[in-house]
Amino acid sequence: MINILKILVGLILFASCNEKESIDANTYFLSYIDKVPDTNLKTSDSLTVIQEKIILKYNLGVYIPKYFKSIIETKDEEAFIFYNSLDSSLILAKCFDFNDTILKQIERSTKYDSPIYGPDYNDLSEFQHFKLCERIITDLLIGPFYFGGTLYDLLGAENIMHQNFIPKSKKYQFGEFSILYDKDKYLFIISLHNGYSEDPNDKARWQAFRFNYRK
Numbered sequence: 253m254i255n256i257l258k259i260l261v262g263l264i265l266f267a268s269c270n271e272k273e274s275i276d277a278n279t280y281f282l283s284y285i286d287k288v289p290d291t292n293l294k295t296s297d298s299l300t301v302i303q304e305k306i307i308l309k310y311n312l313g314v315y316i317p318k319y320f321k322s323i324i325e326t327k328d329e330e331a332f333i334f335y336n337s338l339d340s341s342l343i344l345a346k347c348f349d350f351n352d353t354i355l356k357q358i359e360r361s362t363k364y365d366s367p368i369y370g371p372d373y374n375d376l377s378e379f380q381h382f383k384l385c386e387r388i389i390t391d392l393l394i395g396p397f398y399f400g401g402t403l404y405d406l407l408g409a410e411n412i413m414h415q416n417f418i419p420k421s422k423k424y425q426f427g428e429f430s431i432l433y434d435k436d437k438y439l440f441i442i443s444l445h446n447g448y449s450e451d452p453n454d455k456a457r458w459q460a461f462r463f464n465y466r467k
Contacts, residue, residue, distance in 0.1 A: 278381055281331035281346045282388045284323065285421050285444065288335050288342060295321035295335070302329040310347045310437045313408070313464035317343070317457040318450075334460065340423065341445040345461050350438045354379070369396045374413065382431070382440075389442060390417045394429055408463040410434040419444055432463055439463070 287293065299307070299314065299322060307314050316322050316334055320343070323333040334343040360378040365371055375395035376382045386394055397413040404412045409432035419427040424444040432439040441461050450456055 275327050277328055277330075278348070279384050279388060280328045281325070281333060281344050282385060282442070284325075284333050284335075284344060285342065285389065285419075285423075288323070289337060289340070293335075294324040296324055297321065299332075300324065300329060303332060306330050306347060310439075311464055312347060312439070313462035315455055315460055317460050318454045320457070320460075332461070339445065339448050341443070341448055341457070342424070343444075343457065343460060344442045345440060347437055347439045348381070350433055350436055354381070354433075354438065363396070366396075373397075374399075376413070376431075385429075385440065385442075388420075389427065389429075389444075390420050392418055397431070403458070404430075406459065407432055407461070409439075410463075432461070434463065 297316065299316070303314070303322075306312070314332065317336070319338050320334040320336045320341070323335055325331050325333055328346075330346060332343075332345040335341070357378045357380060358374070358376065361376045362372065362374050363369070366373060373396035375393070376397060377395075394415050394417040397415045400412045401414075404414060411433050412430070414428060414430040417427045417429060419425070421444070425446045426444070428441075428443045430441040430443070432441070439461060443457070448457075
């Protein structure tokens with residue numbers, strides 16, 4: 253009987269480890285679009301030790317906006333998932349290593365001479381990681397992407413791309429996909445909501461994630 257119990261415990265642990273290993277670390281953080289709201293989810297008013305290490309690793313500036321809670325994720329502890337139960341807003345973000353392959357994908361996505369979007373724009377059609385995420389969050393194509401702008405420049409990245417989209421999930425009316433990147437890293441930020449207003453004296457949600465070069 254003891255041996256049988258040991259085998260059963262081993263199988264459970266093995267299955268648990270495999271479940272954690274089997275997730276796609278590039279897109280798993282987006283699964284929370286369908287998981288919230290859920291009273292069983294663990295939330296916190298502060299970031300975890302792992303998240304703080306990611307902030308240091310990539311030199312980010314991150315804060316949890318007012319009325320948001322940080323969802324504690326155990327399968328992908330490097331992701332940032334913030335949920336506001338008052339207005340049903342969700343912010344999903346994760347930072348990744350940048351490389352020449354990704355840069356070439358972004359550069360190949362540049363289009364020219366569009367009668368609608370102008371002589372020079374980018375639809376990120378060759379950016380493979382982005383396209384994986386796009387299929388998860390919307391039934392439509394997101395693009396073309398805008399570059400920076402007065403407010404977005406405050407986020408501190410060398411390159412900033414952003415565009416609104418219609419979410420696939422019926423829980424949300426509006427979505428925005430933002431990408432910050434430099435030669436070392438890129439940050440995906442997906443904001444989903446049904447419209448909102450914020451006190452200008454509070455830290456704005458759109459600044460919750462920044463590239464921070466202050467040492």
